Amino acid sequence: MSELWQQRAKTYQSEILKYLKYVLNDHLVLALLFFGGGLGLAYANWLKTLQPLPNYGLILVATVSFLLTLPGQPVLLLKNADPVFLMSQEKNISAYLRKSLRRTLISVLIPVGIGSLLLFPLLALAYHQLFLVVGVILTVILGSFTNVLIRYQGYYFAGSRWDWKITLLIDAIIVSLIIRFPLIAAVLMLGWLVLEWQRLNRLMEKGSFNWQAAVDAEQKRMGRLYRFFSLFTTVKNLPVKAKRRRYADGLVKFLAGKSSMFSYLYSIMIVRSGDLGSLMIRLLIVGMLIVAYSDQEWLKLMVGALTTYLIVIQLVDVYRPVQANSMVQVYPVDAEMA
Amino acid sequence: MALKIEHLTGGYTQTPVIKDINLEVHEGELVGLIGLNGAGKSTTINHVIGLLQPMQGTISLNNIQLSQQPAAYKAQLAYIPEMPVLYDELTLKEHLELTIKAYDLDEKVAWKNAMELLEKFRLANKLEWFPANFSKGMRQKVMIVCAFMTDARLFVIDEPFLGLDPLAIDDLLGIINEKKKQGAAVLMSTHVLDTAEKYCDRFALLNEGQLKAVGTLGDFQTQFNAPTASLNDIYLSIAKGERHE
Numbered sequence: 067m068s069e070l071w072q073q074r075a076k077t078y079q080s081e082i083l084k085y086l087k088y089v090l091n092d093h094l095v096l097a098l099l100f101f102g103g104g105l106g107l108a109y110a111n112w113l114k115t116l117q118p119l120p121n122y123g124l125i126l127v128a129t130v131s132f133l134l135t136l137p138g139q140p141v142l143l144l145k146n147a148d149p150v151f152l153m154s155q156e157k158n159i160s161a162y163l164r165k166s167l168r169r170t171l172i173s174v175l176i177p178v179g180i181g182s183l184l185l186f187p188l189l190a191l192a193y194h195q196l197f198l199v200v201g202v203i204l205t206v207i208l209g210s211f212t213n214v215l216i217r218y219q220g221y222y223f224a225g226s227r228w229d230w231k232i233t234l235l236i237d238a239i240i241v242s243l244i245i246r247f248p249l250i251a252a253v254l255m256l257g258w259l260v261l262e263w264q265r266l267n268r269l270m271e272k273g274s275f276n277w278q279a280a281v282d283a284e285q286k287r288m289g290r291l292y293r294f295f296s297l298f299t300t301v302k303n304l305p306v307k308a309k310r311r312r313y314a315d316g317l318v319k320f321l322a323g324k325s326s327m328f329s330y331l332y333s334i335m336i337v338r339s340g341d342l343g344s345l346m347i348r349l350l351i352v353g354m355l356i357v358a359y360s361d362q363e364w365l366k367l368m369v370g371a372l373t374t375y376l377i378v379i380q381l382v383d384v385y386r387p388v389q390a391n392s393m394v395q396v397y398p399v400d401a402e403m404a
Numbered sequence: 405m406a407l408k409i410e411h412l413t414g415g416y417t418q419t420p421v422i423k424d425i426n427l428e429v430h431e432g433e434l435v436g437l438i439g440l441n442g443a444g445k446s447t448t449i450n451h452v453i454g455l456l457q458p459m460q461g462t463i464s465l466n467n468i469q470l471s472q473q474p475a476a477y478k479a480q481l482a483y484i485p486e487m488p489v490l491y492d493e494l495t496l497k498e499h500l501e502l503t504i505k506a507y508d509l510d511e512k513v514a515w516k517n518a519m520e521l522l523e524k525f526r527l528a529n530k531l532e533w534f535p536a537n538f539s540k541g542m543r544q545k546v547m548i549v550c551a552f553m554t555d556a557r558l559f560v561i562d563e564p565f566l567g568l569d570p571l572a573i574d575d576l577l578g579i580i581n582e583k584k585k586q587g588a589a590v591l592m593s594t595h596v597l598d599t600a601e602k603y604c605d606r607f608a609l610l611n612e613g614q615l616k617a618v619g620t621l622g623d624f625q626t627q628f629n630a631p632t633a634s635l636n637d638i639y640l641s642i643a644k645g646e647r648h649e
Contacts (some may be wrong), residue, residue, distance in 0.1 A: 148456060148487040151499075151550070154482070155506045157475035210408070223457040274474035278455050 067158040074143040082291075088299035102118055119191050125247045127185065131202060132241040134181040135209030138174035138219050142166050142284040160270035163218065170214055177341030178210045191351055193248065194355040209256040215262040221280040222273035227265065308338045309375035313345075321401065327399050328388070335384050346377050405560050406431045406589035407452065411425050414451050414459035420459055421447045422613045429558070429589040434580060436604035437593040437633070441645055444613040445593035452591065453483045465558055477509075482556035488543035488562040490536045497531040498549055507554045518553040522576050525549060540567040552579050559583060560573070561592040565599055577603050601635040609639060616642050 106370065116123060143166065154158070182203045216233055219226040226233065243251035244349045265294045314337045321333030336343045353373030359365045388394055415421035422444040429435045433498050439445045450456045454470055454477065456624040463470040463477075471478045490499065496575050504514045520542070522528040522617040535546045544567050551559060565573055580590055580603070594600050601621060602608065603623060609616045609624075617624060633641075 145491060147491050149453075149503055150483055151491075152487055152506050152549070153453065154479045154554070154556075159475075201526055272455065272598075274454065274471065287613045 067152075067155055068165055069164040071143070073166070074397055075169065078141075078143055085295040085299065085301070089295065091298070094298075113187055113191065115235055116188075125187070127188055127202070127347050128245050129243050130181070130185055131206050131244060132209075132238055133243060134178050135213055137177045138170060138214040138217070139287050140166065140170050140211055140214065140221075140281055141173065141287075142221075144277075144281045144284045146281060147287070148281060149346050150170070153277065158277055163221075165269060167214070171211055174210050174214055175207070178207055181233055182206060186247045198248045201252045202244045204252040205241060205244055205248065205255045208252065208259050209241060212259045212262050213237065213317060214256065215259070215266050219262070219266050219269055221276055221283070223276050224269060224273050227262075257335075311338055314338075314343075329396065330382050331388060332381075335388070339384075342380060345393040349376050349380075349381055350375055406433075406466060407454070407591060408462075408464045408555045409448075410462050411453060412448070412458050412463060414456055414461075415447060416456065422451070422610075423602060425461070425610075425615050427608050427615065427618060428554065429591050431557075431589055432584045433588045433605045434590040434592060434603060435453070436600040437591060437610060437623075437640055438595065438597065438600060438607050439593070439610035440543045440595065443610040445610055446562060447561055447613075448610065449593055453481060453560055454478055464645070473489045475562065479544075480557040482507075482551040482554045482559050484547045484551045484561045484564060486566075488540065488547045490546060492534070493531065494534070495532050496527065496535050498547060499535060499546060500553065501599055507556070509554060514553055516579070518549060521549040521552055521579070523547045524579075525572060541569060542570065544568055545560060545572060552583065557588055559588060559590045561590065563594050565594055565596040571601070576590055586592060597636045597639060598634070609642060 071281050084323070109284075122135055142163075186199070189202055193199050201302075216226045228236075236258070242253050243254065316379065318333050318337050321336070322330040350373065353369055356369045360366055360369070407427075407552060409425055409427045409579070412425040413420045413423050414443070425448060426594050427435070429547050437445050438450060447456070451458055454474060458471070465480050467476045468480070491502075494502065500515075503509070506513055522531075525548070527542070527545060527549065535543055538546065548564070551561075561580075564576060568576065578597075580592075584590060592600075606618065606620050607624070608618045617627060619627070622636055624635070625633060628638055628641070630638065630641075
């Protein structure tokens with residue numbers, strides 16, 4: 067099973083890198099550099115106004131610290147077929163999960179580390195003493211680790227000790243202690259981490275692994291990842307989900323009119339498809355704004371034509387799947403109408 | 405006693421789908437789990453293979469309880485789902501290799517068994533292909549080969565007859581027979597009743613989440629006072645009776 071993990075981790079890594087190449091294209095990096103620089107400058111200026119630290123400063127520190135304990139979705143790399151093929155290897159699933167846990171804990175250090183780094187000047191202002199600042203950062207790191215451990219417990223039938231609301235509450239209470247006693251908060255968090263670590267270990271040794279829950283969670287995580295990548299490039303295995311969009315039923319009726327089966331089908335598809343309808347609306351709005359606020363006739367004409375052209379091009383994505391569906395050829399309707 | 409289900413109540417959410425199921429599958433026996441769509445066949449099976457946790461009741465396999473020793477329990481079991489699930493990125497050969505690893509099989513013996521099964525299902529020349537692109541029936545055959553190349557003590561088969569060609573169905577029934585002779589227990593859900601009638605040793609009739617009757621066709625004929633009735637007749641009369649109530 068560890069071998070399997072290694073293999074999957076490698077494939078996963080190269081897939082992510084492949085997409086990151088598109089995400090971190092030159093334009094975006096340049097834009098981010100300027101954006102980050104501007105934000106940094108604003109942050110630095112804002113910090114100057116905070117001397118001495120106002121009352122809400124510590125509350126702000128505690129809130130940000132609490133939020134920093136939350137990231138860290140388990141990277142499980144489980145697949146749909148695993149419950150069938152690997153069920154008999156349940157005795158070794160803990161070896162697999164330990165590798166996965168290690169990877170998740172390392173990857174959670176990235177957002178938590180960056181966050182702590184950004185928070186550092188504020189912390190220095192608030193506490194003045196280095197060991198107190200270290201206490202705060204330790205609390206945050208240990209807290210994020212604890213949350214990850216608790217998420218892993220959820221993949222066993224016995225689950226975590228409490229439901230997620232109580233877990234969040236405990237997390238919030240311990241983190242809020244950093245306002246007065248950062249070191250005590252760190253020690254308490256360490257204690258909690260040890261308790262949850264013991265529980266997870268017991269589950270890994272004796273618990274019954276909830277294959278379905280784990281596979282579903284992983285599918286959801288990959289779906290989110292793919293959707294993010296799909297903002298930058300085409301992602302081949304992104305499941306397109308239809309949304310019911312009850313509020314748009316009127317629009318469907320309006321678009322379909324009383325006419326043929328095809329206009330009925332097309333209008334439903336446009337309205338309920340994952341992103342087609344919203345893309346068309348965005349195009350239309352941008353086009354409308356430019357046309358409305360420009361006083362140059364030729365520009366209006368060009369933009370109007372371009373907008374219409376782009377929207378019509380989008381319709382190809384509606385037309386094709388309908389044509390590919392063999393039922394359309396079978397239905398007693400005039401295919402010319404399509 | 406191979407598989408023993410006692411007072412099993414369970415389902416996917418808080419509301420139970422199946423209620424108080426008691427069923428035993430002995431070694432060398434094929435038990436057919438019969439029921440309409442939505443009767444609770446798949447739910448029962450998901451409990452047996454440990455994908456769901458019972459709300460009440462226990463399940464054990466050769467005296468190993470699922471709730472007590474889940475890993476040891478599951479190591480004795482092979483499962484063929486109704487909808488084949490395969491890995492997109494593995495070839496047929498790699499699927500078989502994965503199965504060998506998953507069940508810690510002896511490579512030589514396992515490959516010999518696998519090749520026999522592959523020949524039977526006319527897949528032997530497709531070892532380097534990606535089965536995820538196969539037709540449903542062929543993917544189903546891959547699942548069958550992967551399950552039956554193991555030496556599991558219990559085979560759980562969810563609706564195997566839909567999508568398989570007649571020759572493959574016949575071969576599958578032959579393989580099940582072989583495994584039965586070697587002492588394995590088989591639990592198979594289906595609503596293809598005439599095939600089930602011919603091949604299952606006993607039947608468990610499920611309706612609306614409850615086990616209506618367990619036994620051989622002869623038992624049912626006496627119990628329902630219909631000496632010439634087929635399994636189909638008996639099941640229909642139960643199901644229709646429930647609907648009118």
